[in-house]
Amino acid sequence: MGSAEQPDQxxxxxxxxxxxxxxxxxxxxxxxxxxxxxxxxxxxxxxxxLQLIAPSKFHGSWIENTHGxxxxxxxxxxxxxxxxxxxxxxxxxSPPSMECGxxxxxxxxxxxxxGKRAAPNAMLRAALFPALNNQTRKFIKEKTLCSVQGxxxxxxxxxxxxxxxxxxLEILNFARPFPLGTPIKFSAHGMLKALxxxxxxxxxxxxxxxxxxxxGGVVDITDHKKRYFGQLIYGGIRDEVTKNYEIxxxxxxxxxxxxxMWATIDRAQRQALGRNVTAKALHAxxxxxxxxxxxxxDTLADIAGIENSNPRQxxxxxxxxxxxxxxxxxxxxxxxxVCGELLQAHIRQTQGQQRYLAKKLLKKDD
Numbered sequence: 001m002g003s004a005e006q007p008d009q010x011x012x013x014x015x016x017x018x019x020x021x022x023x024x025x026x027x028x029x030x031x032x033x034x035x036x037x038x039x040x041x042x043x044x045x046x047x048x049x050l051q052l053i054a055p056s057k058f059h060g061s062w063i064e065n066t067h068g069x070x071x072x073x074x075x076x077x078x079x080x081x082x083x084x085x086x087x088x089x090x091x092x093x094s095p096p097s098m099e100c101g102x103x104x105x106x107x108x109x110x111x112x113x114x115g116k117r118a119a120p121n122a123m124l125r126a127a128l129f130p131a132l133n134n135q136t137r138k139f140i141k142e143k144t145l146c147s148v149q150g151x152x153x154x155x156x157x158x159x160x161x162x163x164x165x166x167x168x169l170e171i172l173n174f175a176r177p178f179p180l181g182t183p184i185k186f187s188a189h190g191m192l193k194a195l196x197x198x199x200x201x202x203x204x205x206x207x208x209x210x211x212x213x214x215x216g217g218v219v220d221i222t223d224h225k226k227r228y229f230g231q232l233i234y235g236g237i238r239d240e241v242t243k244n245y246e247i248x249x250x251x252x253x254x255x256x257x258x259x260x261m262w263a264t265i266d267r268a269q270r271q272a273l274g275r276n277v278t279a280k281a282l283h284a285x286x287x288x289x290x291x292x293x294x295x296x297x298d299t300l301a302d303i304a305g306i307e308n309s310n311p312r313q314x315x316x317x318x319x320x321x322x323x324x325x326x327x328x329x330x331x332x333x334x335x336x337x338v339c340g341e342l343l344q345a346h347i348r349q350t351q352g353q354q355r356y357l358a359k360k361l362l363k364k365d366d
Contacts, residue, residue: 010048011082013038016074023070032063035177048079053087055179058111060088111176116264117169120256122223124263124288126153129165130305131277137161142220146302150224157217162277165284167210168232169265170194171247180251183236188243196271204243211236211247226255263288264350272330278304279321283332286325286347294344318343 021029037053052071054060063071064086075082112118123129126147137159145153170191174184188207192199197206211233220229236247256262265287273279281304286292301314304321308314319338322345326333334346 010040010042011075011078012040013050013052015078016071019074020067020071024067031177032059032067035059036063047081047083049083049085050075051085051087055088055177055182056111057088059177060086112264115267117173117267117270118262118264119165119169119172119284120221120223120262121288122147122151122153122221122256122261124265124284125151125303126221127281127303127305128153128155128219129160129162129281129284130307131281132159132161132305132307133277135307146305148303152220152222154220155217156220158213160213160217162280164210164213165280166195166270167191167207168214171214171233171249175249180249180254183246183248185244185246188238188245191245208238211245221256223256223261226258226261228253228255266332269330269332273324276321276324278306278317279324279330281305282318282321283325286332286345289347290349292345292347294339294342296341297343298341300343 017029017033020033035055036059039051039053041049041051050071052060052063054063068084068086072082072084075084127145139158141156143155145155147153171184171186174186178184188204189199191207192203197203214233215231215235218229218231221227230250230252232249232253234248234250236245238245265284270280270283273283282300285300285303297315297318298311300318301308304318306314306317308317322333322336322343324330325345326335332348334348336343336345338344
């Protein structure tokens with residue numbers, strides 16, 4: 001039997017995109033299919049293979065399980081014996097051949113819920129983003145910052161603060177669907193709106209200053225046996241007409257996200273904390289713990305980066321922050337107890353934290 005005739009021109013992924021977008025909606029399509037790279041190759045017996053290369057295993061599995069049948073149906077309306085293959089690969093690499101088997105796994109951040117932001121535990125368990133108000137930022141060189149046991153953070157550059165952390169959390173969130181090292185595109189207007197800020201010229205200048213500062217600061221972070229040194233973000237490009245940015249994160253930064261070494265931060269709670277930078281710093285710190293133990297007031301003040309040296313005022317600032325964290329508007333803490341120089345916070349645990357603690361108890365029983 002002779003081989004089937006090949007079509008003169010192979011159909012493309014673009015030929016079914018409009019139909020798929022109409023079926024699942026613009027928002028769903030943009031989130032899950034804009035990061036996908038497509039390749040089409042002809043096979044034996046007249047078959048035409050559409051390979052959809054997703055930026056992560058989770059991303060590819062979700063597309064295949066949720067929309068695989070729909071994609072195959074649309075593809076076969078163009079090519080009756082068409083084949084759809086779902087793969088995972090770093091989109092920055094050259095496309096693999098269909099004969100090469102499974103492509104290499106991409107270096108990409110884990111997915112987290114839409115209402116959350118995320119960062120490595122080591123960043124949240126040190127005074128890397130101190131609770132500075134209107135204090136003059138210092139330029140420091142190779143300074144070891146206050147941190148918890150098992151974490152070491154050495155910093156060189158102009159001090160960060162909690163506003164810088166707000167911006168960085170949004171950048172990491174934008175990076176979720178893409179391989180690290182891929183330029184992350186966003187508009188200055190969109191970023192400012194996401195941060196709950198105004199969008200005037202002064203705010204655009206503020207955002208650009210934050211990005212410059214995040215590029216200029218060099219961190220040397222060790223979380224137990226994992227160490228990363230470098231910038232939090234590389235340089236970027238800004239279109240002076242549209243005010244759109246392209247920012248790149250070092251792919252090696254992913255080492256700090258490995259093996260569950262990261263935590264999520266509730267975005268609505270953080271926004272509800274307003275301008276209380278101490279509460280924001282402690283909210284980020286506690287978010288990296290499933291069940292935090294009792295802390296000395298001085299330890300909490302140092303982790304939050306409070307520079308006031310007056311013991312009574314430091315204690316009052318920490319107490320005020322905890323009052324806000326347990327307030328009805330925020331609801332992060334169920335409560336807290338004070339015993340002398342110790343403060344015990346009781347966080348309202350997420351389902352993920354509850355599962356983690358349950359597994360930990362099971363291991364102890366074993």
